[in-house]
Amino acid sequence: MRAIGKSFPGVRALDGVSLTVGEGEVVALLGENGAGKSTLMNILAGVFKDYEGEIEIGGEVARIHSPKDARGHGIAMIHQELNLVPELSIADNIFLGRERAFLDRKGMESRAAELLRGLGLDLSPRTLIKQCKIAERQLIEVAKALSQNVRVLVMDEPTSALADAEVHRLYEVIRDLTGRGVGVIYISHRLEELEEIADRVVVMRDGRYVGERSSIDRDELIQMMVGRPLGEMFPRAAGGDTGEELLKVEDLSVPGEAGSGRTALRSVSLSVRAGEIVGVAGLMGAGRSELLEAIFGVHRPAGGAMTLAGRPYRPRSPRHAIARGVALVAEDRKAQSLVLGNTIAFNASLPSLKRFLRFGVVAAKKANAEVERQVRELRVKTPSTRFTVGNLSGGNQQKVVLAKWLLTAPSLILMDEPTRGIDVGAKAEIHALMSELAASGKAVLVASSELPELLAMCDRILVLCEGRITAEFGRGQATQEAILEAAMARQQVMTL
Known part of the structure; x- marks a missing residue:
């Protein structure tokens, strides 16, 4: 790609960006949200038909102005925002x-089953996409790309919803592809992945090419990305004071999806104290999201009991949970947390409108003032709170989700993959916010597939495997290897 430029109304998204990828090479493309990475790749994939500059494939000029043109040149892209049709089956989506x-x-179903097996997915090709979890959908997108005669594969945040075991399986797939001469462009915010998978790293900032490196120096790459030294990535100090037990869960059981024949959670017991950050680890399908959603009133438990601030707690719905001071930062912010076509002010004030009612009418001026205060404190990059949420970068969208819940003044904050698909700068800010919330006496229960995040930020870590807690580690006592061993265990609980 040579001297690629692209403008949107009022925004110069790309300005003379060049990128080269060799046969059998993995080139990592880094940059903060809004740096232009996805725009550059959408041009290569034919999503944006109008652009400046030139693209060559195999030494010949390629005119790419549609996804069909891109497929004809052997270009496939796994989009960060999953491009699947929920009402169709896995097989139908792969060959759509x-x-x-x-x-x-x-x-079709035979070939789809073969692709799924190769990615370690035990799913029927006839399963509807809407019945699949986020991590499963991400791997189905990989299967869709691999079903084509691919020469260049673009992977935009392919591991953002995957636990470590699934990530390593994906690495094996990438190595197999590069061994066959496929060039891979790999976009990721997980810097720890690059040493294992990337041959070269290219950095973008503000729509421009900044530089490239063949060796991985984390601090140097971060400074290239954000234009300044970032400071401490995980700012939580060890040994913080904790208060009274805020949440207690005893023998919680939750049935799986109707017709699945499985149980999502089996006799799970845990507690979270005020001022404490408790992490939940586990592989895909272990029950992390179901646990947080059950506490938030999304799922009706089949058994067990909960107490909140010493009182019985049986949430009948998310509305009931919010009224009791519970908030959930959901795993899929676009589908579960935001109304993308509406404004920041609308989204951020939605669950707390009752606070601003005067004689049945929303006091818009007061609500907007509160939203603007949260937006300033969280440093959301936006021209105003009237800006449409769908036009923000992923990191800024996640900050709007956090602003929304902070306006409800919760005492217990549930976080499901809170830093999924966001850049290192926004990630550091969210880590700092988690520390501030705990220091102010909030209780935080966080599920994450990023083990370094859990190890650095949490006072305790619980490990789930097939809906059961198989280990509990105190701060400083866990390792990534020990967590993974417990995540694949089926024996009784280990406590350290």
Whole structure:
């Protein structure tokens, strides 16, 4: 890609960016949210048909102005915002757009099953996408890309919803592809992945090429990305004071999805104290999200009991949970936390409108003032609170989600993958906020597939495997290896 430029109304998204990828090479593309990485890759994938500059494939000029053009040149892209049709099956999604007059459904399902097995997914090709978890959908996107005769594969945050075991399986797939001469462009905010997978790192900032490196120096790459030294990534100090037990869960059981024949949670017991950050680790399907959602009133438990601030707590719905001072930063912010077509002010004030009612009418001036205060404190990059949330970067969207819940003044904050798909600068700010919340006496229960995040930020870490707690570690007592061993265990609970 040579001297690529792209403008949107009022924004110069790309300014003369060049990028080269060799056969069998993995090039990592780094930059903060809004740096232009996804825009550059969307041009390569034919999503944006109008652009400046030139693209060459195999030494020949390639005119790419549609996804069909890109496929014709052997270019496939796994988008950060998953590009799947929820109402269709896995097989239908994998081969969507490549159907013939008569569908060879048996052949499609056989090939889909083969691709799923290769990615370690035990799913029927006939399963509907809407029945799949976020991590499963991410791997299905990988299967969709691999089903094509690919020469260049773009992977935009492919591991953002995956636990370590699934990440390493994906690495094996990438190594197999590069061994066959496929060039891979790999966008990730997880800097720890680069040493293992990348041959070269290219850094962008503010729509421009900043530089590239063949060796991985974390501090140097961060400074190139953000234009300044970032400081401490995980700012939580050890040994913080904790208060009274705020949440207690005893023998909580939650059934799985209807027709799945499985139990999501089995006799789970835990507690979280005021001023404490408790982490939840586990592989895909272990029950992390179901645990947080059950506490938030999304799922009706089949058994067990909960207390909140010493009183019985049986949330009938999320509305009931919010009224009791519980907030949930959901795993999928776009589908579960935000109304993308509406403004920051609308989204941030939505669960706390009752605070601003005067004689049945919302006091808009007061509500907007509170939203603006939260936006300033969280440093959301936006021209105003009237800006549409869908046009913000991923990191700034996540800050709006946090602003929304902080306006409800919660005592217990549940966080499901709070730093998924956001850049290192925004990630550091969210870590700092978690520390501030705990220091102010809030209780925080956080589920994350990023083990370094849990190890650095949490006072205790619980490990789930197939809906059961298989280990509990105190601060400074866990290692990534010990957590992974417990995440794949089926024996009785270990406590350290």
